[in-house]
Amino acid sequence: MSGPTSEIETLIEMMARLPGLGPRSARRAVLHLIKKRGLLLMPLAEALRQVGETARECLTCGNIGTGDTCAICASEKRATGEICVVEDVADLWAMERAGVFKGRYHVLGGTLSALDAVGPEDLRIPKLVDRVAAEGVTEVILALNATIDGQTTAHYIADRLGAGVRVTSLAQGVPIGGELDYLDDGTISAAMRARKSF
Amino acid sequence: MSGPTSEIETLIEMMARLPGLGPRSARRAVLHLIKKRGLLLMPLAEALRQVGETARECLTCGNIGTGDTCAICASEKRATGEICVVEDVADLWAMERAGVFKGRYHVLGGTLSALDAVGPEDLRIPKLVDRVAAEGVTEVILALNATIDGQTTAHYIADRLGAGVRVTSLAQGVPIGGELDYLDDGTISAAMRARKSF
Numbered sequence: 001m002s003g004p005t006s007e008i009e010t011l012i013e014m015m016a017r018l019p020g021l022g023p024r025s026a027r028r029a030v031l032h033l034i035k036k037r038g039l040l041l042m043p044l045a046e047a048l049r050q051v052g053e054t055a056r057e058c059l060t061c062g063n064i065g066t067g068d069t070c071a072i073c074a075s076e077k078r079a080t081g082e083i084c085v086v087e088d089v090a091d092l093w094a095m096e097r098a099g100v101f102k103g104r105y106h107v108l109g110g111t112l113s114a115l116d117a118v119g120p121e122d123l124r125i126p127k128l129v130d131r132v133a134a135e136g137v138t139e140v141i142l143a144l145n146a147t148i149d150g151q152t153t154a155h156y157i158a159d160r161l162g163a164g165v166r167v168t169s170l171a172q173g174v175p176i177g178g179e180l181d182y183l184d185d186g187t188i189s190a191a192m193r194a195r196k197s198f
Numbered sequence: 199m200s201g202p203t204s205e206i207e208t209l210i211e212m213m214a215r216l217p218g219l220g221p222r223s224a225r226r227a228v229l230h231l232i233k234k235r236g237l238l239l240m241p242l243a244e245a246l247r248q249v250g251e252t253a254r255e256c257l258t259c260g261n262i263g264t265g266d267t268c269a270i271c272a273s274e275k276r277a278t279g280e281i282c283v284v285e286d287v288a289d290l291w292a293m294e295r296a297g298v299f300k301g302r303y304h305v306l307g308g309t310l311s312a313l314d315a316v317g318p319e320d321l322r323i324p325k326l327v328d329r330v331a332a333e334g335v336t337e338v339i340l341a342l343n344a345t346i347d348g349q350t351t352a353h354y355i356a357d358r359l360g361a362g363v364r365v366t367s368l369a370q371g372v373p374i375g376g377e378l379d380y381l382d383d384g385t386i387s388a389a390m391r392a393r394k395s396f
Contacts, residue, residue, distance in 0.1 A: 048243035
């Protein structure tokens with residue numbers, strides 16, 4: 001049997017470890033890259049190297065930037081009194097795309113999970129408590145996923161922060177464009193309980 | 199709005215151009231890579247560079263190897279009298295994984311397609327005709343996909359090669375482990391027409 005060369009085999013194995021790609025799609029992606037060597041493969045290798053050399057975790061909030069302090073923490077335009085707590089950098093990017101929050105962030109790096117043995121010290125929770133005290137924060141917005149682990153983590157953080165600061169969370173309800181017929185019962189109940197005068 | 203850094207944005211855009219990845223899964227993959235910088239990101243950049251520098255298309259059959267002649271065309275252990283015609287290098291790899299063919303290959307690089315204006319000269323069909331004459335080939339096995347374009351291409355090649363060489367194609371029928379209830383009508387009809395004594 002004489003399949004891919006060892007260099008290609010190595011590349012396929014690495015690509016297959018990316019989330020969203022399995023062995024089969026990794027093979028397809030690698031063949032596509034080889035076909036577009038000049039346009040895609042070499043530029044991708046260079047882009048990876050650049051990100052590998054420049055990307056740094058912000059020491060304050062856990063966002064990914066190019067130095068010890070990310071662009072958001074460094075910006076004087078961002079309100080210092082509000083911290084939006086998210087699970088992951090991808091969630092921070094989603095919030096920024098929505099463009100609705102003008103304060104600063106705190107990236108937990110995951111959620112509490114008894115099953116996976118993730119405790120508060122494994123996340124950036126102690127650092128959040130420090131920041132709330134040190135930065136004169138007046139509101140902490142918990143923008144965690146509406147999953148069981150996300151909500152457990154939200155409750156834990158709210159308890160831990162205590163009464164000295166206002167803690168809020170994203171509203172739950174029918175998503176924009178959502179059709180009731182396609183929504184789960186939990187979302188409909190939440191939207192019903194949180195109903196507003198029209 | 200302050201999302202990913204420009205280096206990360208560039209990397210996400212490139213990853214999103216891979217087959218099987220869209221913008222959202224490219225973002226997830228890039229964050230995963232950044233988290234595993236030493237274990238995955240830098241080695242992946244290096245693996246890409248290596249493949250970019252070593253991968254070459256075989257001048258004889260179109261397979262991807264590391265020189266002008268691929269390992270299969272160069273091997274003296276492979277029968278020279280049989281050529282297995284495949285659409286793509288991924289199909290060649292699939293045949294090699296099955297380990298059932300001991301001859302050499304010919305990679306067309308696609309199928310004839312009136313819609314996409316792909317004619318015989320756009321594929322490696324003239325080269326196949328030359329090889330059949332020059333290499334003393336006795337059998338050409340058409341291992342093309344069982345799609346309309348694949349079968350059109352198979353008919354065209356069989357016509358073009360003429361009567362001087364035996365032209366065969368892969369059998370069609372029920373796949374191993376296949377349940378009749380889940381198979382399409384075309385496959386069942388083909389399997390019925392090609393039925394064998396038990």
